[in-house]
Structure formats: structure tokens, C-alpha cells
Amino acid sequence: MAQQTTLPPAEQPAPAAEARPRPATDVAGLGRGRAAAFVGPAMVLIAVFLVFPALWTLYIGITNYRLTGVQARVPEIVGFDNYADALGDPTFHNALFLTLVFVLFSAVLGQNLLGFALARSLATLRPVLRRVVESLVLLAWIIPGSIVAFLWLALLDRDAGTLNALLQTPGLAWLIDYPLVSIIVFNIWRGTAFSMLLYSAALASVPPSQLETARLVGASRWQTLRDVVFPHIRGHVLTNTLLISLWTFNDFTPFLITAGGPNDRTEILPVYIYNTAISGGQMGYGAAVSLIMLVINLIIALFYIRLLRERR
Amino acid sequence: MTPRDFVGRIGFYVLIGLVTAFFALPMLWLVGTPFDEQPGLALSVPDPTLGNFSELLDNRFALPSLLNSVLLALGTAVLVVAFAATAAYSLSRVRIPGRDVLLYLLLLLSSIVTGTAAMVPIFLLMFELGLIDSRVGVVLVLSGGLLPAAIFILKDFMDSVPKSYEESARVFGASAFQILRDVVVPVIRPGLATIAVWTIVNVWGNFLVPFILLRDADKQPAAVLMRTFYTEGGAPNLALISTFSLLFSIPVVVMYLFVNRKYGFRFYGGIKS
Numbered sequence: 001m002a003q004q005t006t007l008p009p010a011e012q013p014a015p016a017a018e019a020r021p022r023p024a025t026d027v028a029g030l031g032r033g034r035a036a037a038f039v040g041p042a043m044v045l046i047a048v049f050l051v052f053p054a055l056w057t058l059y060i061g062i063t064n065y066r067l068t069g070v071q072a073r074v075p076e077i078v079g080f081d082n083y084a085d086a087l088g089d090p091t092f093h094n095a096l097f098l099t100l101v102f103v104l105f106s107a108v109l110g111q112n113l114l115g116f117a118l119a120r121s122l123a124t125l126r127p128v129l130r131r132v133v134e135s136l137v138l139l140a141w142i143i144p145g146s147i148v149a150f151l152w153l154a155l156l157d158r159d160a161g162t163l164n165a166l167l168q169t170p171g172l173a174w175l176i177d178y179p180l181v182s183i184i185v186f187n188i189w190r191g192t193a194f195s196m197l198l199y200s201a202a203l204a205s206v207p208p209s210q211l212e213t214a215r216l217v218g219a220s221r222w223q224t225l226r227d228v229v230f231p232h233i234r235g236h237v238l239t240n241t242l243l244i245s246l247w248t249f250n251d252f253t254p255f256l257i258t259a260g261g262p263n264d265r266t267e268i269l270p271v272y273i274y275n276t277a278i279s280g281g282q283m284g285y286g287a288a289v290s291l292i293m294l295v296i297n298l299i300i301a302l303f304y305i306r307l308l309r310e311r312r
Numbered sequence: 313m314t315p316r317d318f319v320g321r322i323g324f325y326v327l328i329g330l331v332t333a334f335f336a337l338p339m340l341w342l343v344g345t346p347f348d349e350q351p352g353l354a355l356s357v358p359d360p361t362l363g364n365f366s367e368l369l370d371n372r373f374a375l376p377s378l379l380n381s382v383l384l385a386l387g388t389a390v391l392v393v394a395f396a397a398t399a400a401y402s403l404s405r406v407r408i409p410g411r412d413v414l415l416y417l418l419l420l421l422s423s424i425v426t427g428t429a430a431m432v433p434i435f436l437l438m439f440e441l442g443l444i445d446s447r448v449g450v451v452l453v454l455s456g457g458l459l460p461a462a463i464f465i466l467k468d469f470m471d472s473v474p475k476s477y478e479e480s481a482r483v484f485g486a487s488a489f490q491i492l493r494d495v496v497v498p499v500i501r502p503g504l505a506t507i508a509v510w511t512i513v514n515v516w517g518n519f520l521v522p523f524i525l526l527r528d529a530d531k532q533p534a535a536v537l538m539r540t541f542y543t544e545g546g547a548p549n550l551a552l553i554s555t556f557s558l559l560f561s562i563p564v565v566v567m568y569l570f571v572n573r574k575y576g577f578r579f580y581g582g583i584k585s
Contacts, residue, residue, distance in 0.1 A: 030406050030488050038402035042395040042459050046418060049456025053433035054425045060433060067439075114331070121328060133328065136335040142564050143339075144517035146538040147557045151338040153542065160353035162337065189335065250426040252520045256539060270428040277432045278524050286432045297424040305420065 057294065060287035067281040075284070082288035092289065094264055095272035099249065102184060102268050107248035108241055110188035115195020115240070119203055122196075134196070141193035149256030152186050175258055179266045183254040191248065195240050202236035203229070235307070242304045246297060269293055342561070345554040352550065364551035371549075373529050373537055374556055380447065381533035381560070384522065385515040387451040392462050392511045393504055395455070400466035401492055405475075415464055422460035427453075427520045435524050445528050453525070454515055462507045469503035470496065502574075509567050516564055534560045 030038065061082055063075040086092045118137065122130045140148065155163050156174040164170055174182050206229055214224045230237075252270045260267035260275055267275065273293070277286020345351045349359035368374045403411055427434070434453055435444075443449030473496055481491045497504065519535045526532050529540070538556060542548045 030402060032406070034488050035402040035406040035408070038398040042399035042463060045391070045395065045452065045456045046422075046459050049434070049437075049453050050421060050425050050430075050460070053430045053437055054421065056433040056437065057430065060436065065436070118331065121324065125328070129328075133332050133335075136332060136339070138568065139339060139565065140335055142513065142517075142568050143561045144535050144538075144564065145519050146517075146535045147342070147561055148338065150538070150542055150553060150557065151341055154341050154353045155338045157353045162341070162353075162355045165354055189338065246423065250428040252428050256519065273428070273431060274524075278435055283432055283436060290429055290432045293429040294424060297426070297429055301420055301424050305416070 054294065057287050057291050060283055061291050062288075063284045065283035065287070067283060078284065082285045083292075085285060086288050086292065091264060091267075092272070095267050095269050098180065098266065099268045101180065102187070102254075103245050103248050106184040106187035107191065107244040110184065111192045111195045111244050111248075112237075112241055114188060115192045116199045118192065118196045119199035122200070123203065137193045137196055140189055141191065145190075145253040145256060148186075148190060149253060152182075152257055156182060176262050179258050179262060183257060183266050186257060187248060187251065187254070190253065191244060194244060194247075198236060198240045199233070202233040206232045238307055239304070242300055242307070246300045246304075249293075249296065249300070342554065342557055345550065346558045348554075351554055364555045367549065367552040368555055368559070371552055373532075374552065376530065377532055377534045377537040378559065380531060381516060381535065383447060384450055384454070384533050385512045387447070388454045388458065388515045389508045389511040391451060391455040392458050393508050396459055396462035396466050396507060397497070397500075397504060398492070399459075400463050400470050401496060403463070404467050404470035405478075415460075415467065418460035419464050422457060425457070427457065427518070431520065431524055434521075438525055443525070445526055445531060447526070447531055450522050450525050453521055454518065458511055458514060462511070466500070466503055466507060469500040473499050505574075506571070509571055513564050513567060 062077055062079055064078045064081075065075040066072050118133070122133060125133070153175075155161055158164070158171060158173040158176075161174075163174065164172055210228050211224065214228045219227070250270060252274075254266060254268060255271045255274065258266040260271040269289070270293075273286050273289050276282050276289070280286075340355055341353075344355065344358045346364055347358045347360050347362065348356065349361045349363070351364060403415065408414075438444050438446075438449050438453070441449070443452075477495050477499070478491050481495045486494065517535060519539075522533050523536045523539075526536060529537065534556070538553075538560065541553050541556065
């Protein structure tokens with residue numbers, strides 16, 4: 001990299017020429033070339049490992065790509081057959097329905113409500129107690145998924161599990177009798193931390209004077225919540241709901257607990273894609289389902305961006 | 313305090329107690345079992361011993377897998393911090409037409425193209441590139457996914473560095489790279505540390521990407537190997553699972569404490585992918 005001993009006259013616009021109250025275009029003297037070299041490596045990685053896979057999904061989805069056999073060497077274009085197959089396939093309907101239930105109950109309702117309740121009640125607790133509860137909720141969120149999956153397998157174990165011992169229900173096989181409920185409760189446990197953090201921050205922004213006024217006029221707890229607190233945090237509620245829905249929708253951790261079973265009863269979309277494409281080798285079909293998933297992600301993300309714009 | 317308030321207060325504490333128990337219960341196993349003479353699935357007061365930790369040495373994959381996790385996490389962190397810092401610096405200082413739109417598009421893309429939704433094309437891409445069973449391949453895929461958010465956050469940090477610092481450095485004849493290294497980096501060190509920790513925590517716990525890309529048990533990180541301890545037939549070796557889990561979770565817990573103490577958890581919390 002060449003040393004620059006003086007201000008390069010060519011690249012730098014004369015100060016007088018740029019009368020607009022904007023920052024200079026290139027304070028650091030990078031120059032177009034070096035600026036590009038600085039951005040380059042990151043953009044290459046993003047292009048190859050993020051943008052390209054997304055676009056390639058479009059192509060794979062219209063082929064009969066397989067991992068083995070003739071189609072592995074020369075995949076044929078089959079048009080929209082994969083999409084037609086998916087839309088007519090009861091196993092896909094099942095996966096879509098399970099995903100909807102999973103996201104609705106574990107994220108939109110579970111994490112949202114529990115996170116809000118925690119944020120609101122922790123504020124009234126003594127600091128020591130508050131820190132203990134907060135740390136536990138956060139730990140559940142940051143410990144690697146492979147570990148928490150086993151912790152839940154141990155908790156729910158049919159013969160020696162702690163839950164059966166506590167509830168005095170020996171021999172109850174939670175993961176076989178109530179598999180979907182189990183992963184829903186698991187995901188509430190796993191992800192509530194984010195909602196708790198976000199709502200803690202949001203609740204801190206509610207002006208104390210308004211809460212005081214509400215108390216003085218004798219508003220009930222519910223009225224205060226509805227008429228004073230909620231209008232202030234409406235944006236946060238939407239933000240939170242969209243983000244946790246997106247993450248829960250893309251969460252692969254339930255695979256570690258049930259692997260989609262028993263009999264597809266917890267085969268949410270991520271697990272469904274894994275089982276059909278990676279495990280089953282039907283790449284074309286898997287890509288078609290992936291594209292449907294990408295589109296759903298896109299819709300949630302666009303809602304989120306629109307929301308951010310409105311709040312500006 | 314009226315009796316009604318009193319009952320309400322008690323009810324409140326009972327609820328808090330139940331919620332606390334709900335969060336603590338699954339994790340208690342991890343506290344006692346590694347030190348229990350007879351490790352079982354149920355919670356029990358341990359009969360203290362450190363003997364279980366010898367299982368880590370007996371399993372030939374256990375400790376190497378933790379090393380693999382370290383390699384993947386550090387490799388990705390180095391790539392993400394270095395590339396995001398240079399890119400963010402450049403984007404912060406040179407006005408390129410459509411820059412903000414580009415940044416938002418990348419961020420949007422990285423939140424849509426998740427490992428889950430893109431596992432098919434990523435698997436095939438790595439298959440065609442001959443990067444299946446390559447730790448470098450895993451680092452590249454993970455970096456590509458984390459870079460947009462890292463650039464976005466670091467650009468905010470870069471924007472807050474006063475440009476007069478760089479102007480003075482230039483007057484004294486520093487090259488662009490020297491300015492970045494000696495002037496900008498020291499100022500935004502907290503930002504770089506945050507990105508590094510965020511990357512490491514993300515990679516440390518990531519299961520899916522190494523799971524689909526690494527078949528060879530010698531190359532698998534702890535997150536993937538751990539699963540084979542309890543899914544591969546026979547009675548699970550609880551002494552191994554419990555000690556391994558403890559060792560595997562300590563780094564992220566320590567980093568959590570570090571970040572919490574230094575910057576507060578809020579910021580970190582907001583950017584978990």
C-alpha cells in the first residue's frame with residue numbers, strides 16, 4: 001500500500017466546491033480503489049455463501065436433483081412439479097400446520113406473554129432476587145442447543161425423569177404422548193430471554209409520571225396496563241413478535257429432542273426439509289419447500305422493515 | 313396492607329417461584345450430575361467425586377471436538393471481525409451511491425437466508441465445491457451468514473469516530489491501512505470485542521451447519537458430537553455426557569458474564585442472530 005505523504009489533490013474535492021452541509025466524501029483518503037479492496041473480501045463471502053445459495057434455490061427447486069443415482073450427475077428440469085408435489089403432499093401440509101401451531105403457541109403467545117410478565121414483575125423485585133431470575137432465564141437462552149436438548153431429554157425421561165418424579169406420574173412418556181406440547185414448552189423455556197430483555201427496556205421508557213397519575217385516579221392494574229403502558233410499547237410488541245416468530249420459525253433445535261417423531265408428529269418445516277432433502281436425498285423437492293420457507297421469512301422481514309420505517 | 317393485598321403479594325411470590333423453578337429445573341441436572349459418583353437422569357444430591365471427568369479422556373473424540381469448536385469459533389471470529397471492520401470502515405468513510413440501501417438489503421438477506429431455510433443449497437454448494445468434511449468450509453459458510461449484521465453494527469461504531477483524528481493522521485503521512493489499524497481500531501475496540509464475542513457465541517452453539525457439512529467425527533465440533541453421545545444406541549454414558557456438557561457450556565457462560573459486566577447484556581441481547 002503506497003504511502004501518502006500529502007493530501008492527494010485529485011481525489012479530494014475542493015472545500016469550497018462542496019457547499020452542501022454534508023461530510024466530505026472521503027476523509028480518510030481511501031480512494032475508490034482502496035475502498036473497494038476494503039469492502040471486497042466481505043462482499044465476496046456474502047455473495048458466495050449467502051446470496052448465491054438463495055438464488056440457487058430457485059434453480060434446484062425446478063430440477064429433480066438427487067444426491068445419488070443418475071439425477072445426481074445430470075439433473076433434469078422438471079418445472080414446477082416439485083411445487084405441485086409439495087402443495088399436494090399431506091406430509092407437507094402436516095409440517096406446515098405443525099410449524100404454525102409451534103410458532104403461534106411457543107413464540108407469539110408463550111415467549112411474548114411470559115417475557116412481558118417477567119419484565120413487568122422483575123421490576124418490582126429486590127435487585128438480588130431480580131438478578132437471580134434474570135440470570136436463569138438468560139442461561140436457558142445462551143447454553144448451546146445440543147446441551148439443553150439433552151437436559152430436556154433427561155427432564156422428560158419416562159422412567160427416571162425429574163418431571164415424572166415431581167408430578168408423581170411414573171412411566172408417563174411425555175415425548176411420545178405429548179410431543180408437540182413438549183417442544184412448545186421447551187421453546188418457551190429456551191427463548192423467553194429475548195422478550196424479557198426487550199420488554200424490560202421498553203417498560204423503562206414509560207414515563208413514571210403517567211403511571212403515578214393512573215395510580216392516583218385509582219386505575220386498576222389492568223386499566224393501567226391497557227391505557228398507559230400499552231400505547232407506549234405497542235411498537236416494541238410488534239417488533240418482538242415479528243423477531244421471535246422469525247427465529248422460532250427457523251429454529252432447528254426441536255430436531256435435537258424429537259427428530260420430528262414420533263411418526264412426524266413434531267416434524268416442523270426445518271426438520272421436514274432436513275428429513276426429505278439432506279437425509280432422504282430429494283434435493284429438488286427439498287429446495288422447493290425451502291423456497292416456500294424463504295418466502296415466508298421474506299414476508300415476516302418485510303413487515304418488520306416497514307415497522308422500523310414507520311417508527312422513524 | 314389490607315388482607316387482600318397481602319394474599320395478592322403471596323400469590324405473586326408463589327408465581328415468581330414457580331417461573332424460577334421452571335427455568336432452573338432443567339439446568340439443575342448440569343450442576344450436580346458431573347460430580348455424582350453414580351450419575352443418573354434424575355436429580356439427586358451428588359455423592360461427590362471428580363472421577364467422571366476421566367471419561368473425557370477415555371472418549372477419543374470428546375476433547376478433540378472441543379478443540380474443533382474452538383477452531384471454528386475463532387476462525388469465524390477472525391474472518392468476521394477483520395472483514396466486517398475493513399468493510400464497515402470503507403462504507404462509513406467513502407460515499408458510494410446506494411450504500412444504505414445495500415446495507416439494508418444485506419441485513420434483510422441475512423435474516424431471511426438462515427441456515428435452516430438454505431440448508432439444501434448450502435449443502436449442495438459445498439458438495440460441488442468439494443468442501444464437505446472441511447472445517448474451512450464451515451467457517452466460510454458461517455462467516456457469510458454473520459457478516460451483514462456485523463458490518464451493519466460496526467458501521468454505526470465507525471460513524472461515531474471523529475473524522476478529525478484521521479485527518480490529523482493523514483497530515484502526518486499515515487497510509488489508509490495504518491490509519492485503520494492505529495487510529496480507528498483502538499477507538500472502536502468495544503465494538504470489535506462485541507462482534508467477536510457475538511460471533512463466538514453464535515458459532516459455539518451452532519448445530520445445523522457443522523451437522524450437515526461435517527461427517528467425519530474427528531472434525532466435528534462439540535455441538536455435533538454431543539448428539540452422538542445420546543442418540544447412538546445403548547444406554548447413554550451419563551458420566552461422559554454430564555462432564556462434557558459442563559465443559560462445553562462454561563465458555564459461553566463466562567463470556568456472558570464478561571459481556572454483562574462490561575457492556576450490559578442489553579446490547580448483546582438485541583443482536584443475537
